Amino acid sequence: MKIVAGKVRSLGHRAFYLFLLRRWKFIAIVAIVVWALWYAERWVPMDYAPFAGYAVWVAMLVGGALIFLVVFRAFLEYRYYTYAFTKDAFLMTYGVIVQKEVAAPYHQIQHVVINRTVSDRAIGVSQIVIYLAGADKEESQMKIVLPGVGKKKAKLVQGELLVRMRQKTWT
Numbered sequence: 709m710k711i712v713a714g715k716v717r718s719l720g721h722r723a724f725y726l727f728l729l730r731r732w733k734f735i736a737i738v739a740i741v742v743w744a745l746w747y748a749e750r751w752v753p754m755d756y757a758p759f760a761g762y763a764v765w766v767a768m769l770v771g772g773a774l775i776f777l778v779v780f781r782a783f784l785e786y787r788y789y790t791y792a793f794t795k796d797a798f799l800m801t802y803g804v805i806v807q808k809e810v811a812a813p814y815h816q817i818q819h820v821v822i823n824r825t826v827s828d829r830a831i832g833v834s835q836i837v838i839y840l841a842g843a844d845k846e847e848s849q850m851k852i853v854l855p856g857v858g859k860k861k862a863k864l865v866q867g868e869l870l871v872r873m874r875q876k877t878w879t
Contacts, residue, residue: 723856
C-alpha cells in the first residue's frame with residue numbers, strides 16, 4: 709500500500725470495534741438493569757403482574773434503543789475520523805456534529821510513536837501519537853493521537869511521517 713499525498717483516508721474497519729469497546733460499560737449496565745427487571749418480575753404481587761409485564765417490555769425497548777444509540781454513535785465516530793497527507797502538513801479530521809481539523813506541519817513533528825494496549829492488540833489496531841515541537845502550547849496541543857489504525861497501516865503512516873519530517877527539516 710502506497711501513501712498518496714492529498715488522499716483522505718479513514719481508519720481501518722477494526723477501529724469501529726475500538727470505539728465500541730470504549731463504551732462497553734454503558735452497554736453492560738443497561739443489559740444488566742433490563743435483565744434484573746425481567747428477573748424481578750416474578751416477585752411482583754399478582755394484582756400488579758400485568759403492569760410489571762408492561763414495565764419490563766418498556767425497559768427492554770428503552771434499553772434496546774439506548775444500546776442502538778451507543779452503537780450508532782460509535783459508528784459515526786469511526787466514520788468521521790479521517791486523516792490525510794498534504795504537501796506541507798499531516799491533517800486529521802474528527803467529530804460528528806462539530807468537526808475539528810488538526811494540522812501538524814511536518815517541520816514541527818518531533819517524533820512519532822505507535823502505542824498498542826492489550827485491548828488494541830486483541831482487536832488488531834494501533835494508536836499513533838505524533839509529538840509536536842512548540843514551547844508555547846499546552847501539553848494536550850503538543851501531540852496528535854490517531855486511534856484505531858491497523859498494525860501495518862500504522863507502520864506505513866509512521867514511516868511516511870518520518871520521511872516527510874526529515875525532508876521538511878533538511879530543506
